[in-house]
Amino acid sequence: MKYTVMVNEGPYQHQSADSALQFVRAALAKGHEIFRVFFYHDGVNNGTRLAVPPKDDRLLQQEWSDLAKEHDLDLVICIAAAQRRGLMDADEAKRQGLDADNIIEGFRISGLGQLIEGSIQSDRTIVFGD
Numbered sequence: 001m002k003y004t005v006m007v008n009e010g011p012y013q014h015q016s017a018d019s020a021l022q023f024v025r026a027a028l029a030k031g032h033e034i035f036r037v038f039f040y041h042d043g044v045n046n047g048t049r050l051a052v053p054p055k056d057d058r059l060l061q062q063e064w065s066d067l068a069k070e071h072d073l074d075l076v077i078c079i080a081a082a083q084r085r086g087l088m089d090a091d092e093a094k095r096q097g098l099d100a101d102n103i104i105e106g107f108r109i110s111g112l113g114q115l116i117e118g119s120i121q122s123d124r125t126i127v128f129g130d
Contacts, residue, residue: 002033004118008129010045011060012053016129017046021063023126028071036074036118037064039107043129044087047077049104061104068106075107076114 005024009016024034039046051061068075077087086102089109093101103109119125 001027001124002035002122003027004035004115004122004125005037006115006125006127007037007039007043007046008041008127010042011051012057013042014129017043017060018058020126020128021060021067023128024067024073034071034073035122036076036114038076038078038115038118040078040081040112040115041129042081042085044077044082044085047075047082047103047107048087050102065104065106073106077103077107077109078115079109079111082109 005020007017007020011017020037024037027034045051046061046064048061051059053059064075067073079092082088083092087109088096088098088101089103090101092109093099
């Protein structure tokens, strides 16, 4: 089965982001394909490289990044939601006249069309969070 996964909550707001991460890991372990993971609304915060949680907490952003490297996953952050929350890749930061970017390796910024394409190309689209 081929899945697109949509994550709508940040890494430390609700269980949704962690549940999505565990779902993707389990699906890959069972031989399923993850076509794309699309981060929307506060879910875009899963892509920041500037989070520093307490030492006894997991760094979900790094876990997503590592999983993407290991399985060549397409992790897409919605550009509109990212801009509202101050998340920029190098190209977007330059375009906006900003002096820094803050997207962790393995993520990329794009538009809602990537979610639509993922839903068309996949057998199922699974949504985590409101």
